[in-house]
Amino acid sequence: MKFSYAFPAGLLAASILFAGCGNDNNSNNNGNHSGNEAAATAGTATNAPAAAAAAPSADFTSAIEQYRAYVIEQCDEFVKQTEAFTNAVKTGRLEDAKALYAPARMHYERIEPIAEALGDLDPNIDARENDVDPAEWRGFHKIEQALWQNSTTDGMAEVADQLLKDAQLLRAKVETVDIDESLLVTGAVELLNEVSSSKVTGEEERYSHTDLYDFVANVEGAQKIYELLKPELTKKDPSLAQTIGERFDALLAELAPFKSGDGYVSYEKLKEDEVRKLSQNLDALAEPLSNMGTILGV
Amino acid sequence: MKPKDNKEAKGAPIFDKKLSRREMLRLTGASGLGLLLGGGGVSGILAARGATGQAAPAPQASSADVIPFYGSHQAGILTPAQNFLCFAAFDLTTTKLADVQKLFQSWTEAAAALTSGSLIGSANDNPNLPPSDTGEADGLTPSKCTLTFGVGPAMFDGRFGLAAQRPSTLADLPPFAGDSLEPQWCGGDLCVQACADDMQVAFHAIRNLARIARGTAVLRWTQEGFQRTGHADPKGGTPRNLLGFKDGTGNPDATNDTEMREVVWCGSEPPPWMKGGTYMAVRRVRLRIEVWDRSTLSDQEATFGRHRQTGAPIGATDEFAKLNLDAADAEGKPVIPPDSHSALAHGDGTVKMLRRSYSFSSGMDLTTGQLDAGLLFISFQKDLVKQFVSIQKRLSKNDRLNEYMVHTGSAVFACFPGVREGGYIGETLLG
Structure with missing residues (x-):
């Protein structure tokens, strides 16, 4: 979620401490590393050929339009399924609500960077307890706590109504969101970082343990972006494009055994070494994926 | 839902089309630093940024700070022990030999940069990419950084078609009396021993090598180590x-x-790919320091067979005096107890190995509330069985020191011969 505008002073301070040092040292050290051509990642040619910098900028119009269509499609489905979920909550159908919860969220998790770009929508929809002031806590995870920890829908009608409104607001706002190629590149990495920092640890769905739904959805959202950028990426660095494709396959293959019916097993069922292996496969994918920025013009 | 600290790049394309948010913050931060240092401020920093990509004077590293990476043997073996160690064992996740080759080629290039104090890779100034070097050693001297690479016995199982190349003495160590090995401190397909006179330099090396390995190999265990620094001694x-x-x-x-x-150093004995290489034994030894601290000085000295202050054999005054195991006191009892650590390790003096150990302190043992501290024992020898194993067998049975320690980790690695510029570490086996 996005707090950028709540903490400008903190941001600035951090940049003074870190970015400032980095710049200073970098400029001192250039002579030391220029001309060093060591590959940054095993098995991937992450460093674009020097000539490519002079090539005409790539055209991302089609990729951006297709991504916008994907976002809208996911949002439509998200609103529809959220409505079914909130209806179940409001009519006291506990088991139905539990069954509808995780699948509805997947549509949101696939396009999370977009929601994060839209002000307070992400915390309103997706904040976990402790993420926000208790008085302001609302959205999916508040209902999750009621359904799984307290085994009730009681008292959740208002939260459910608000959640549906927030979902509809998201749908309305995505029409106007300004998507560019840089958002695509950083968005794909952010989706995987989401997995690394909260899904892998089982913190996201701490009551329902449906973390694997979010995990898969984040990965699918990143994969969608990769597929859209792949033609340009293949032109610029075919080996990187191939490596990323292989690592998506490897990660999805690691996830496959945890499918159960139309969904996924409880995260509590995973053994420590299984979690570690998923995390390692995720890191193995995120590393080359973070180099997709090579297609952005300089 | 995203953790709060990860907000920098978000929203940039939406709210900030011209000067990216990231760039703006960097510049703001840079000027802040300039002001703090009373230096050139904004204009100076901006000028420096403008020079990006052009040659600028590198920090002057004295040649005493550089241990050459290339050579007929790997560095970090005979190199006088640097102040700090960062040791990492890796498991390969690939099953393709070609991927292992690529990994060692990439590691070799990175190691050449790391040991000379250069940044890794060429993508360190592209605003659209994560920097290829993680940066925390930027501007630091090489600090005598050495990187020593090896492969464990597991490399020679069925995965890579290398079974026939396995050195006959390279196998998991046999169980020794008193071992209390924990799987999380044992084994590994590959190892990297990073040593440097600066901990941040050593850590930076392992961190970047692990990053480069992503998708090919994963960390299995790591241990940091220290000695007194050259500054303190x-x-x-x-x-x-x-x-x-x-x-x-x-x-x-x-x-x-x-x-x-x-x-x-291995010579012409088989396998040929190890000529100029050596074998490493690693043991993670937890020291029961709380128990040790309650034993009397004379007990402690009898345990080691040496005087604590001087390091001299009991009865002698010079640290390097010959260990006279035949010396007896007036009652005919040996001056140096035969079951003392020195006496047993020395044996008849014909079998030696080169020890290059580091102390470690890994926080607290939550069960006992005691320090989880000890010795990461590392030795190099041309024959693991004749040298390390034969000595350790003697020690594990009778050493008085056993009361004060427990071996919790164990691994052995074949450390490749050195590499010439243009080649890569491991090419004699993998090439």
Whole structure:
């Protein structure tokens, strides 16, 4: 979620401490590393050929339009399924609500960077307890706590109504969101970082343990972006494009055994070494994926 | 839902089309730093940024800070032990030999940069990419950084078609009396021993090599280690272990080529790919320091067979005096107890190995509330069985020191011969 505008002073301070040092040292050290051509990642040619910098900028119009269509499609489905979920909550159908919860969220998790770009929508929809002031806590995870920890829908009608409104607001706002190629590149990495920092640890769905739904959805959202950028990426660095494709396959293959019916097993069922292996496969994918920025013009 | 600290790049394309948010913050931050340092401020920093990509004077690293990476043997073996160690064992996740080759080629290039104090890779100034070097050693001297690479016995199972290349002495160590091995401190397909006179430099090396390995190999275990620094001990005496005793007095002379060929370096014996290489034994030894601290000085000295203050054999005054195991007191009892650590390790004096250990402190043992501290024992020898195993068998049965320690980790690695510029580490096996 996005707090950028709540903490400008903190941001600035951090940049003074870190970015400032980095710049200073970098400029001192250039002579030391220029001309060093060591590959940054095993098995991937992450460093674009020097000539490519002079090539005409790539055209991302089609990729951006297709991504916008994907976002809208996911949002439509998200609103529809959220409505079914909130209806179940409001009519006291506990088991139905539990069954509808995780699948509805997947549509949101696939396009999370977009929601994060839209002000307070992400915390309103997706904040976990402790993420926000208790008085302001609302959205999916508040209902999750009621359904799984307290085994009730009681008292959740208002939260459910608000959640549906927030979902509809998201749908309305995505029409106007300004998507560019840089958002695509950083968005794909952010989706995987989401997995690394909260899904892998089982913190996201701490009551329902449906973390694997979010995990898969984040990965699918990143994969969608990769597929859209792949033609340009293949032109610029075919080996990187191939490596990323292989690592998506490897990660999805690691996830496959945890499918159960139309969904996924409880995260509590995973053994420590299984979690570690998923995390390692995720890191193995995120590393080359973070180099997709090579297609952005300089 | 995203953690709060990860917000920098978000929203940039939406709210900030011209000057990216990231760039703006960097510049703001840079000017802040300039003001703090009372330096050139904004204009100076901006000028420096403008020079990006052009040659600028590198920090002057004195040649004493550089241990050459290329050579007929790997560095970090005979190299006098640097102040700090960061050790990592890796498991390969690939099953393709070609991926292992690529990994070692990439590691070799990175190692050449790391040991010379250069940034890794060429993508360190592209605003659209994560920097290829993680940056925390930027501007630091190489600090005598050495990187020593090896492969464990597991490399020679069925995965890579290398079974026929396995050195006959390279196998998991046999169980020793008193072992209490924990799987999380044992084994590994590959190892990297990073040593440097600066911990941040050593950590930076392992961190970046692990990053480069992503998708090919994963960390299996790591251990950091330390010794007294050169700064604290300008005379460079034998370092003391955490039991307070000098450790390494009896080491063979690493400057004596003949002795090193006898003790450390593999020669023409099979397999040919190990000529110029050596074998490493690693043992993670937890020291029961709380128990040790309750034993009397005379008990401690009898345990080691040496005086604590000087490191000299009991009854002698010079640290490097010959260990006279035949000396007896008035009652005819041996002056140096035969079951003392020195006596047993020395044996008849014909079998030696080159020890290069580091102390470690890994926080607290939550069960006991005691320090989880000890010794990451590392030795190099040309024959694991004849040298390390035979000595350790003696020690594990009778050593008085056993009361104060427990071996919790164990691994062995074949450390490749050195590499010439243009080649890559491991090419004699993988090429």
